[in-house]
Amino acid sequence: MKLKNTLIGATALAMIAGVAGADTLTIATVNNGDMIRMQGLTDDFTAKTGHTVEWVTLEENVLRQRVTTDISTKGGAFDIMTIGMYETPIWGKNGWLVPLNDLSADYNAADILPAMAGGLSYDGTLYAAPFYGESSMIMYRTDLMEKAGLTMPEAPTWAFVREAAAKMTDRANEINGICLRGKAGWGEGGAFITAMSNSFGARWFDMEWNAQFDTKPWKDTLEFFVGMMNESGPAGYATNGFNENLSLFQQGKCGMWIDATVAASFVTNPKDSTVADSVGFALAPDNGLGKRSNWLWAWALAIPAGTQKTDAAKQFIEWATSTSYIELVAANEGWANVPPGARTSLYENPNYQSVPFAKMTLDSILSADPNNSTVEPSPYVGIQFAAIPEFAGIATDVSQEFSAVYAGQQSVDEALAKAQAITNDAMEAAGYR
Amino acid sequence: MATQHSRSAARFMMAPAVILLLGWMLVPLVMTLYFSFKKYLPLRGGDLGWVGFENYVRFVTSSSFWPSVYTTLIIVGGVLAITICLGIVLALLLDQPMWGQGIVRILVIAPFFVMPTVSALVWKNMFMDPNYGLFAYLWKFFGAEPIQWMSQASIQSIIMIVSWQWLPFATLILLTAIQSLDGEQLEASEMDGASALKRFWYIILPHLARAITVVLLIQTIFLLSIFAEIFVTTGGAFGSKTLSYLIFQRVLESQNIGLGSAGGVYAIILANIVAIFLMRIVGKNLDN
């Protein structure tokens, strides 16, 4: 009896709170630097609109788990969710997100980089507004490159990268020629190896949704990767993700690092990076097959369908992804620290053009095409992922098999055979085959 | 002593607890069973109809299934072995007369107060990280190549972290039991010239049987469902995927509720097998 009353009481309370706090937005976001900065600037939003914000800032994996559960059960715990290019089209298709096609004229939605807007839309409708966007590129140590007697071309090949990595490696002085992601997880090592495989002519699925891990390009990709990392990579790269490599590079332990373009502002920031003044940038490598190994990603803000605070949520999204927000950050923290990769106008801004990595970031983003990412035709959209609901689960399993190769626990062939079985099995379960 | 009146009163007083726990067991169980016979994919429109035992077959034939059962048993068994053995040693040590016993006891039980997430994060980053972890410095100091804990020794690392958390619990219970040991009996045996080892084997250990059983039972219940320690450290890679982690992957990463629910049913079966096994030992030891 007591419990029941308590339950009813709690329900009533929750409902009252829901009505009275109509102008308090609950926003789920990831604990990346740019988002933490946004959190710090929330007062500006409150001053402009009167709405207040409650932040739920979580580590990336926890965030994914949390928002996916909430949206697929229509839980309504959040008014705005921070999601990526993978989730947006899938959720948009399911009708789980509020379309963002009626943002105000001031906002100038046409200014969003076409590649970003494309990846965050389903059927031509924008479902999430990019907070920042990224591709991937090579970041390298100009001093070490010089010492090795080489010059980095603007658009190098994998063969050159491997050779340069070997020459830059100086293990006695804890310098590894190249640092790359090997950590298990579809968004970590899985993303890197998939993007890399594109340049080797591999693909996840053929047009009938058959897994392609039994093909030669995949074997070539993995063998090249493992070979290069054994020659010139850091010990224990099998557990290195973005963050581990970032600190290795900042501590001067990497000659080259191929990763997200947003990392450029971290490695060139003298406050955190010991090598800030000797970093150069180049496009991600290719193999002469017409595809480079750079990816495309955006962290974007979306409104779950069913929230009662749609208008306030839209106001927040307009605030956080606007050009005036970029100017606000620039005024506080300098142009190098503004959220990159979302708006065309940013790259036309002379203030931003003087930032050393601006041009290479834009070039990398422009050279990535999610609709045409593989050498041979593929049925899916996405570069470092396939935008189908099953991908995250499959790719996590597959990348765990790959990481076991990187750790020397199984052979490339064993991993590929397992990956093939895992993928086909899951695709069968989902009814593709 | 129990009258008819007190019997019915007793039943009445037990009712809330029993009913609540019955509900807490049955509602999720029934829902899990229901989902396990469905093709239920939230990202593809939710309920896609009944599929019979398909999820059960698929879950058990997946290449990850048996390794995950094996990993679960290894982790549970490893942690139990370490915490009970070290727990006995520690309890014996703490039972000895010494200066500052209270403070030592505080130091020893402290890990029990630390959240699993925090202890996993601290161990993984500040101790086991191959570049910046303290172990790496220690290894390098002695001229050895630092161990890649998370990849080369994933299961061992997790066992170590979890053991650190549960060692205080085992030590405390065993210590309480040792303190209740009859000192005169020990002294008498000492006079009779029994060696320390013999005294331990024939007097102390039998006395601890009941306490060991309790540690075994309680820890098993908690260890079968460890999750945070794996989520934070390896994310299930390098052979460290336990059954409950595999279910997590199916439910949350693959968003296949039907398949994950079938896995949940298997986990319940595994837990019950372990439970029956435990009851056999425990039941005997706990009967008065």
Next chain:
Amino acid sequence: MARSVTNRRKTINTMLAWAVGLLIFFPILWTILTSFKTEGEAIADPPVFLFFNWTLENYSIVQERSDYMRYLTNSIFIAGGSTLLGIIIAVPAAWSMAFVPSKRTKDILMWMLSTKMLPAVGVLYPIYLLFIQLGLLDSRMGLVVVLMLINLPIIIWMLYTYFKEIPGEILEAARMDGATLREEIIYILTPMAIPGIASTILLNVILAWNEAFWTLNLTAAKAAPLTAFIASYSSPEGLFYAKLSAASTMAIAPILILGWFSQKQLVRGLTFGAVK
């Protein structure tokens, strides 16, 4: 009858025990020390132990980013509430099991414990749906109920073992004097069982405080306790050991202090009937 020991043996014991104690405590000590370092010093090679520039910077950064007090209040409310509710439900149940045992008492006890074996991850989806239906999502009351249910079997078992050690004759005598059942429990049993109840409360506050699956997955902003607070400091971009240490220290400090002050109680009470 204290066993006689030489001073030498006592010294060896002391040194050994202190060494082991410090070794076991070291990870916590290291975390606390690191929380006062700068990020650079936190990964310094070789590591620095005491001689660094002690700073409170990490604490102020963490406090600025997240409202610690709110998480703390939620943790206290959830851990305290669920324990209190659990005790209220468990005392009568444990009483009847201890003093009016039937053939099935042991089975019921074991069955109760077995409800804890249901893997939480497997039932997240059903429970989440249920919480939405009941409007309990992101409410402290919802978590109080869930954590109470999770820990109820442990509470009942602990109380049961304490109650069993109380001689039944005392209760009988009270009954003769005309005490009602209610009076018997409140005025006679409870005072006698206070040490046991206290350590049960302690253990359950600890378990509830540290529970990290449900508290993380069933909350958003309003009811999020310290486990969610920690989730925003694990592996962000850039160096984070010092900030993580500060956040960790803040998350474990209250329960650590509580545990230390009450360790005597906990040590005495944490027997689960292990001592006969």
